[in-house]
Amino acid sequence: MAHTKAVKEQLLKRVKRIAGQVQAIERALEDDADCAKTLHLVAATRGAMNGLLDEILEDHAWEHVAKPGLSDEERAKGTEELLEAVRRYGK
Template sequence: MAHLHAEKDDLLKRVRRIAGQVQAIERGLESDTDCAKTLHLVAATRGAINGLLDQIIEAHAREHVAHPDLSDEDRAQGLEDLLEAIRRYSK
């Protein structure tokens, strides 16, 4: 994950925004907020998580699959790791 270090600040900002969105969902549920508003909060949170996932997948693919200095074995492992993450996400 050393390659994520360059994007660390941006990734942490995204995670903190997501945490705030999850807290807003929790507050909405606790205070019986209108279901439409809660639905929009959940959808926005899902979008934010998808954006985070996209950013990390791209970094992983560039560093562990497409990097020209990788051995065939390292490239194959990077691809398997990526496919496993996609399989888990799509369930």
């Protein structure tokens, strides 16, 4: 997925942080934490997921849609993949 090693490492770090946030939500629910605290944890995790999605969508658009030298077929495939991801996210 990631087109450079540096990007891959950054994405993996983000995913690990998100995993930690999900674990914090789980602990909050298990410990009957205050509703407001739990809501904040969920909102922060959702924001982190949205940021990850934005980054991957942007990378896909640049690499598989806008990259010079792509054939029309490759560009059409990349566009359809991008649109399908957006459709799924909207559900």
